[in-house]
Amino acid sequence: MKKLSLGSNHEWLAANRKDIQQIERRFFLKGAFSMSALALLSGCDLTHDVTTQRILNGASRLNDDMQARLFDPSRLAKEYPDGMITKPFPFNAYYDRSKVPAVDGDIYQLELLGLVREKKPWALKQLAALPQTSQVTRHICVEGWSAIGKWGGVRFSDFLQRVGADTTAKFVGFKCADDYYTSIDMATALHPQTLLALTFADETLPAEYGFPLRLRAPTKLGFKNPKHITAIYVTNVYPGGYWEDQGYNWFSGC
């Protein structure tokens, strides 16, 4: 898979984000027409051209903004009756099912980092002792397929309040036992249907669906719902993500 040459200085990117966006926007409007003309002449190789890639990335940042603006914090994703749950529920990851990480629930600890007041790690039992809620919602993959599942766990906004997270910060990032990482906007983190899920189909989260802890946000595409979460951090520095750093749209809301 071809990696994007995004550069490594994320802090610089974050600090100059507004300016970059403006420049990129101008680029986008000027370039979109001639780019499309060129695309037809030279085919898909053009996508890897540096200028084209800059324009496409600029458009993707513009789409981050548009989606954040379109996001209604009180708009709930549709909930379905239990009878509509997809069976079997698809497995999906950046690796094969045989590579699913085996996390030991007895010694597992959830780490908290960044702009959080109480950074004491959480054991699985402590998380299970918090008030639980569940939902039957549609999980939509960036590939296009969707499946309806039932997830249960702790409402993420309750958890963030409880640990004293700075909810005025921009991003919440996740690190996972399978080396996956991703991040979401604070507005989505605080959405009432965003859960730290401990169960799937009323049972302890199976390994392939993210044991011991995953994020369930029905207002985000599947790859923004990280599995096997080992650390959560709150930050104002754009954290990116495994797929996002390769060119997938960061906001990716539904």
Place this chain on the structure above:
Amino acid sequence: MNARRHTIIHASPIRVIHWLNVLTILAMTLSGWRIYNASPLFDFSFPRWITLGGWLAGALQWHFAMMWLLIIINSVYLAYGVLTGHFRKKFLPVSKAESWNNFKQALTCKLQHKPGTYNSLQRTSYLGSVFLIILLVASGLATWKPVQLHWLAWLMGDYEGARLVHFFAMSLLMLFVAVHVSMALLVPKTLLSIITGKVSVAATPPAQLSYAEIPSTEAGDAL
């Protein structure tokens, strides 16, 4: 041979919109095919070489960048078409019986083509293509934002319904494109007129004559 004169049959805004739409819809379709391939709805995939974007992330970037152009271009087109009376003058009225008659004529190579004026079948087809682009944008937005644009998703039959509507609307639009391009190639001066806007016609009879009245023996081409 009669002296000939040139008359504008396609106003410049229409020509600019037409060619911008050609590029935009082509890019949307080819990147859309790559997105389709990531999770095919049916038992086939589009040949990889014809798709745009290289891989799923690239195709999505193209699709969601060109989406804005598609929406802007066609919003301008709809506003122009309604406000200047372009739609009313060129696309109305349509008649089911006459369109069916035109269809039979086309199959037997008897359909007449008069530059600057459309027969009922053409009017129906062009109105159909406008409707399909609107349907593609609506079903596309419903697929992109089934939660935020819940009313649109509901209208399309939820997320999976919207995907299907999007696919079939694309298929029908491509059918339109195939027929439209074939017809343009069969009557090459129509292709020229959507570039230059002009068509050459006989200077006689008098200049006030509207195209609808030009005898088909002069300006018409048997398809």
